[in-house]
Amino acid sequence: MTIRLIIVDDDPLVRAGLTFMLGGADDIEIVGEASDGTEVAALVERCAPDVVLMDIRMPVMDGLTATESLRRTPDAPEVLVLTTFHADEQVVRAMRAGAAGFVLKDTPPAEIVRAVRRVAAGDPVLSPVVTRQLMTQVAGVPAGTRGAAAAQAVARLATLAEREREVALAVGQGRSNAEIAASLYMSVPTVKAHVSRILAKLDLNNRVQIALLAHDAELITTDTHARDSDVR
Template sequence: MPPPPAPVRVLIADDQSLIRLGFRMVLDAADGIEVVGEAGDGAEAIAATERLRPDVVLMDVRMPGVDGIAATARIARDHPEVRVLVLTTFDLDEYAFGALRAGAGGFLLKDAGREELVAAVRAVAAGEATLAPRIVRRMIELVTASGGADPAASPETAARAHDVLTARERDVLDSMARGLTNSEIADELYLGESTVKTHVGRILAKLPARDRVHAVLIAHGLAEPSA
């Protein structure tokens, strides 16, 4: 019998100790997840990531000193193998897009339920997109509404991304942008799940993108491809 998979190792970064305790209790009670450390601000999160090398950092946005967005950018730059899941009580575009552009692998609001939080940690650890539904809707509105383009968007980047993908890959990417999982994409597009995984891998390689969220941002001109 093969050994069980290693648990997903999580670092919790939040300036409120009670919030950290709540997250720890939820995650420690979940199968296959281990909380390996805590941080009270962005600087501590950066140092703890360097020391502990977690799989996922659960990152608050508003923290004293180095905020969550700056810490996310530093972690994404220095430790691209570490996934960052940003949580905040602030349902504002500037935080969502700032965190995603900085390199976060997902974004959830703090009012997410227990099961949603656990599922988000697992999904981000697996390299899948995790976005609050309202953030996905706002992203789509922002990049498709007439006259509503993000001033930081690059039409040239979006055009290059469109050109390198096949029609089917663009279909898969559109589904990814709506936050669908591989199994949901397979059902929607009448494909096998293994075929969807192949398309996703090719999309990430062609753009090139570090993960699914980054691919969506590149395709809409909201981020630059990986170096």
């Protein structure tokens, strides 16, 4: 299967470099480029990509706003955020908006190619270090605001069946499908089915959002997450 990719970055040299690098992969086809978030919606409609590699900081419409708008549309492509910062408020917002992960601009080329492939396959891209940073930021929200968010998150998770809540908690701990299957004594296809039902019931886009919701509900501490692997 060929992965159809759009590259969005306001720097033409960065776009050229990414096009050269990613276009060399046998299974990736660059189907479009954009220099600003305002161009994304029309380009996606015209080119029907599987993945959008989105710069988070652009002058007219930034990648965050473009991601939020794009992920609200039916059958939206996956979004892989491209940034120069490991973790900040904009990255957290991008994850909440439905971005499947992010890579740094100085990431080695082979790793960016792997990240695009993973996102296209439906697997979030967050390293353990980055995940801990993101969750630490979530934990750093002021107490009053955090309490309201926790109550709302708990209420949403309460709509899940017991087994679904167990899977949601495991996703929040950064466990892969295989690890969840082993710990909960179920098959990998059953885990995948549970994850799909969780996403549908909670109106979420991907596993990253499940993980953030579990942290919002204060079911997982940052220390616990630090001992686990990355969100896959």
